[in-house]
Amino acid sequence: MAEDLDIIQEDGSEELYERKSWVIDKGQEPMRIDKWVQQRLENASRNKIQKGIEAGFLTVNGKIEKSNYKVRPGDELVLLSLVNAEHTELKPENIPLHVVYEDNAVMVINKPPNMVVHPGVGNYTGTLLNGVAYHLLQQNPNITEEDLPRYGLVHRIDKNTTGLLVLAKTSDAAAHLAKQFFNHTVSRKYVALVWGDVEQDEGTINAHIARHQRFRKMFDAYPDGDHGKHAITHYRVLERFNYVTLVECILKTGRTHQIRVHMKHIGHTLFNDWEYGGDRILKGTIYTKYKQFVDNCFEQCPRCALHAKTLGFIHPVTKEQMFFESPLPDDITQVVDKWRGYVKAKLNSQQGLE
Structure with a gap:
């Protein structure tokens, strides 16, 4: 049996989903797929596996099968599952959320700065997911994490990063969205203010990303590809201020701290990224x-x-292409205006001396 493992990561610091894949051995006798998977996963109940299969988190040869499907030699199984989903208890809290869009399957939220997306060490309450849990329970008092793991969270962004997140409201929608993120078909554009005058008007950064070899809370770029995971960021200059540059970044992959690491790699660290x-x-x-x-x-x-x-x-139910845009928050807008004014004043001063 060949086994492989990969992980979905977003521009944050914690993995949400892992992808496990197997190829069934030639000598394998026919066996129900839920039983076969249970034997290979620690602490996984038969009921939980069956719910995951029903939701579409497990595919056989690229197709969704039922729990009573019997594995055959040569079958290729792919399973998406939450990483460490049970390590923190999620307490619903009445936290205001900026909901941009919501229907029966998905909700899109515009996250403010200084809000952690989901509970973890040092942040057990006050997170966006605590607020989402409360929000969903008002709509359906019977919903549980057993029915909808992590209350539909399929990706995340950093505490200090603002902007758009999509969450699923059903397990079917969660499976559909998780696959889109894993296959890099989700469209994401970020805006960043970076140090320095970016030389090219646009470009592509192609460098593997892995944990920093000395500072374990940080990540680093490895352009030779001998370490870490493949990562690609496209960037385009929006406005120049001589000392800093406003850029748009398009993620083709979703590695931890990807934009921050890639921009530093080309000599343009993000403004005020301590x-x-x-x-x-x-x-x-x-x-x-x-x-x-x-x-x-x-x-x-x-x-x-x-x-x-x-x-x-792609909407997991209607299959319609959904697109959302969030304006720059006030703090970034005001800093950009400050730099714009500073550069203009300096230019006027220089022209006055000529």
């Missing part, structure tokens, strides 16, 4: 007046200047 050194002057002088201006910008946007602006996916 984890990767963007919270200090990386372009310009160290003179008092300029330093004070930059410090004021940091105060105006006290986080990594990254926003998940657009999100596109």
